[in-house]
Amino acid sequence: MKGNISQPIDDRAARWAARTLSGVMKPEEKTALAGWLEADPRHRQAFDSYVEITELASEAHDVAAAAALERELEVFAHERSSRWSWLVAAPAMAASIAAAALFFGAMTNSQPTPERYATARGETAVFTLKDGSAVSLNTDSVLEVNFSNEERSVSLARGEALFDVTRDAERPFVVSSATAEARVLGTRFNVKAMGESTIVSVLSGVVEVNAVKESVHRAADAAVTLIAGQETIFIPDSNKKDVRTFNPDAVTSWLRGKAIYENQPLSAVIADLNRYYTAQFLLGDDSLGNIPVTGGFDLKDQAITIEALEIALSLRAEKNPNGQILLLPNG
Amino acid sequence: MAPEQRDLIEEAIRRDEKLLIRWLTKKLGDSDAARDVAQSVFMRVWAFAETSTVENPRALIFKAAGNLALNEIKRRNRFYQRHVTPSESAEKDALHNVASTAPSPETHASLREDVALILNAIHALPERPRQAFMMNRFDGLSYKEIAKTMGVSESSIEKYMIEALKQLRNVLNAERTKGEKIVTFPPIPDRRRKS
Structure with a gap:
């Protein structure tokens, strides 16, 4: 077949191919090329052989460039592992172990009683479980720990906790809330139970999240697998299982005594902030609820938070006789 | 899983x-x-x-x-x-x-046969057509930009491209013709691209 194409046709086809690759063909040139290709099937055949080699060259280059990058990464990994192996080791909780945890374990020998940890409003605590896993407990939270030989089961009855789980392939680590159950082998992730909804955010590793069966009518396939950087929100009677990415700095900000919000409605921000303070925020006007809020708030000092809300959102805060803080439009 | x-x-x-x-x-x-x-x-x-x-x-x-x-x-x-x-x-x-x-010829050995064939053919091009072809195809530069870099006219770049295209296409054709002459029994299915 190739032998049938005459030299002049092939020369012409190569010139047209080079014109096409310039990417700056004029409309009249495009029309001329289309006419030339239509005129004779051998024109098309010759031209196509140049299109093909062009595509093959790009494919070959991509394969080679990807392989070169892969090798580069291998070398990088090798260099890192010899110099920085201690950095790659499982991350340990930097915070000191706080004494705030309450312990009611093993009162009787007959029945294993779960260990119970709790924090008061505005308080956080860090503690280590028997298997070496670290747990940070946020404000107003209750966690029950019940380890057996088969499973390391913890239940977040209320609030928010960040888990840094020690690896144990024999005994999975299972965190359950009212609505969701997260099952892992070893990883770092945050679980936030707000009323009936549960948000699971994975900071490293992989976590499988299931609906708690009694709580919601979810299909058996409602399991969601999350990898580092992803989170999902479980809401009762909702079949949605959206997986989205999140900002790790915002999700873990409570460990640093801050709350960070990105474009959240004021109503949601108030609901979240109220977890931390005894003096609860209240919106004086429903229309305020939709104001978008982006920023960080100090969780240790409510006075600073009040001032920040007043200045950033042009609000006025007033304490009412019940000790609540009423937010009102300014002026 | x-x-x-x-x-x-x-x-x-x-x-x-x-x-x-x-x-x-x-x-x-x-x-x-x-x-x-x-x-x-x-x-x-x-x-x-x-x-x-x-x-x-x-x-x-x-x-x-x-x-x-x-x-x-x-x-x-x-x-x-x-x-x-x-x-x-x-x-x-x-x-x-x-x-x-662009990997060097010795690294081509570890790649797929067809990929290595084409990369070696590009490597074997005369210097200026090779430069023009790689800058245009792999770096996405226009003829105008390549002309500026190489200090020649745009029409020269077009000539280099024609030369590169022809030589590469001929290497591929030669390889395929070579394949066609090999008679195997029993016949093996042809997994190469149709021409």
């Missing part, structure tokens, strides 16, 4: 996550993009493991990382191509260099 498989992949992702983000940040000069690409790498590995058995997850992570990093580099290269003039941006030059990572 079998529990041991899940275990293996979890472990690998956990172990290589930071390393991968660090390398991608170095490569792309942008930690947000690095995180996004790392995310895609893990998703791809996870999806692959859903349907196939993975024995060496780290090798799979690195392979996916190579491919997705290249996609991102190319995507950015095109972006800068359109929005920045070549002399203006040092960043573009850096990307340009990465995208031109």
